Amino acid sequence: xxxxxxxxxxxxxxxxxxxxxxxxxxxxxxxxxxxxxxxxxxxxxxxxxxxxxxxxxxxxxxxxxxx
Numbered sequence: 001x002x003x004x005x006x007x008x009x010x011x012x013x014x015x016x017x018x019x020x021x022x023x024x025x026x027x028x029x030x031x032x033x034x035x036x037x038x039x040x041x042x043x044x045x046x047x048x049x050x051x052x053x054x055x056x057x058x059x060x061x062x063x064x065x066x067x
Contacts, residue, residue: 001038001063001064001065001066002038002040002061002062002063002064003038003061003062003063003064004035004036004038004060004061005062006058006059006060006061006062007035007049007059007060007061008036010053010055010059010060014053016053018032021049021052021053024052025048025049025051025052026048027045027048027049031045046060046061
């Protein structure tokens with residue numbers, strides 16, 4: 001399972017509001033909702049987030065082994 005918990009933490013640490021990030025990246029609120037619930041998002045979305053936040057994909061997501 002993919003978790004976007006590191007993405008959430010990054011936003012908190014940098015004090016970036018989700019609405020501001022939507023404006024910075026052009027992603028939709030529906031896509032942001034998917035990130036909040038660990039649903040699939042495309043690599044294009046990950047690319048936009050990395051460009052806007054100056055980070056690598058590993059800074060946004062982690063793989064969690066399901067038991």
